[in-house]
Every structure is written in structure tokens, then in C-alpha cells.
Amino acid sequence: MTLAISPAARDALSGWLDHARALNGAADNTLTAYRADVTDFIAFMTGHFAESQGLAALARIGVPDMRAWMAHLRAQDVAPRSVARKLSAVKSFYRWLAERHGYEPTAVLSTRAPKFQKKLPRPLTEDAARAMIDTVALQSRDGWIGTRDAAVITLLYGCGLRISEALGLTGRDLPLGDSLRILGKGNKERIVPVLPVARAAVQDYLRLCPYPMEPDAPVFRGARGGPLNPRLVQKVTEQARMQLGLPASATPHAMRHSFATHLLAAGGDLRAIQELLGHASLSTTQAYTSVDEVHLMKVYEQAHPKAG
Structure with a gap:
């Protein structure tokens, strides 16, 4: 061509x-x-x-x-x-x-694009998200690898990271504190809070990982010590979802969707969620609002001055 x-x-x-x-x-x-x-x-x-x-x-x-x-x-x-x-x-x-x-x-x-059905995020339930993390940890016979995979998925769900962002962490990001500075799409920087459960998952992995954590080296390693291939994370997630009977939409990226949806359902502010996800436009984040319209109507009725 x-x-x-x-x-x-x-x-x-x-x-x-x-x-x-x-x-x-x-x-x-x-x-x-x-x-x-x-x-x-x-x-x-x-x-x-x-x-x-x-x-x-x-x-x-x-x-x-x-x-x-x-x-x-x-x-x-x-x-x-x-x-x-x-x-x-x-x-x-x-x-x-x-x-x-x-x-x-x-x-x-002036050329018009064809119309197509926009795919809305398909998050997991809270129970399914937890089961996914627990099941991923059991997929490998080598304990440190199972712990590694669980730590990655926990970061996707617990911090709303993209898989590339989780695998882009280096030794300079350790030890994890209360927040992480993430360089996302378009080199846009954002700060995301790190829950204790996510810190614990990464710490468990670091304790078992056989490779030294040098400042410029990736945190998450493959079996031979090189950078972890995202395809391996996708594969282990696929195996876990099949064991759990979850739909094909239960991918690593769905864990990030679940993070946002569950925050929204708990009363999270849409603009705050936009910042946490690193979305350039609020319209991208708004796709999550159609996932839980019942909850949004309750928030509207409680908060809108004209609703009373």
C-alpha cells in the first residue's frame, strides 16, 4: 500500500x-x-x-x-x-x-459517517469483580505469577487504571502510597487514590516476585523477568471468566468500567470520576450514566431543588 x-x-x-x-x-x-x-x-x-x-x-x-x-x-x-x-x-x-x-x-x-450502535460499558457486579480477582489468582501453578495477575486486576478495578497504565508502573512508583501519579493517554497526567486493598495486593506480589525491583524496571514481570505482556493478562482473565460463567464482555478493561460504575452507584460525582479515569471529555464518562439510571433518578430526586 x-x-x-x-x-x-x-x-x-x-x-x-x-x-x-x-x-x-x-x-x-x-x-x-x-x-x-x-x-x-x-x-x-x-x-x-x-x-x-x-x-x-x-x-x-x-x-x-x-x-x-x-x-x-x-x-x-x-x-x-x-x-x-x-x-x-x-x-x-x-x-x-x-x-x-x-x-x-x-x-x-461533509462526508457522513455510517450510523452504528454505540457499545455501552458492560461492568461486572461487585460480587463478580471480587470473584474475578480471586479466581485469577488461582490460574497459575506458580504462586508468584498468580499473585502478580491478581495484583494487576486489583489495580484495574481498585484504581480504574487502563491495563497499559498498570503495566507501565516502574520501580520508581514503589512503594505504593495513598495515591499514584499516572501518565495516561495523550501524556495527560492524573492523580488516582490507591485503596489499601490495592496496596496490599501489590505488596503480596512484590514479596513473592523473584526479580529485583530496580527504579527503571517494570513492576510487573513476565515469567522470564521481562515486561509483562498485556495479552497474558487478557488470557488469564478469559480463563477466569469461563470458570465463573461470566460473559465474554468480562475483560480486563471491564474491570475499569466496573470501577467507574460502582463509584457512580455509590454516589460518586461524575466529574470526579472523569478525573480518576483520565477521560479528556465528560461525554466519554457519561456513557456510564446509562448503566444505572435508577440510581441517577434517586440522586436527582434527592438533590435537585425542583424535585421536592
């Missing part, structure tokens, strides 16, 4: 990605997805026009060309959610081209 892109288009793509990294703080995974999506778009247009898509050619793309690209994606059975993501990346690229090169981006920006 990349061979079909002109040097000028490739340079423009690199410039946009550098801009997204420097000014918008886009994460590496996001940048990788952006690059793939826009590369595929330009490669399609190369075949569509039967000519290399330099900067001048990219400026000539019109509404019929965008429709042809969208039809191409549908013919490939690309899911609506993925089509929407690809279109979002292309639009972002064209906004940058418009600012830098004076493009008229209307044809691209």
Missing part, C-alpha cells in the same frame, strides 16, 4: 502525524491507526484515479470520490464503527492540509 503513495503525500502524512504527536499529544497506538487509515485512503485514491496522489491530486478529491471510497469499504465488509474511525482520521488529515496548504476540505469534511 505504501508504495502507491507519492513522496509528497507521504511527507504530508508524516508532517500531520508529527503535528498530532506534538500538539495534540496523540498516543503511539492512535498514531499507528491514523497512519494506516490515511495510507489506505490515499492508496485507494491512487487506484481510483489511476495516478499517484500527490498534494495537488489530493486537493481535487470531491464528493463522488469520497462516496466511491465509502462504497469500497462497505464492499470489503468493513464494520460501520471502523469506517467511522477511518473517516475521522481522514477528516483530521484534511483539516491539517487546509491549514497548512490552503486546501478546500468541504468535500471530505
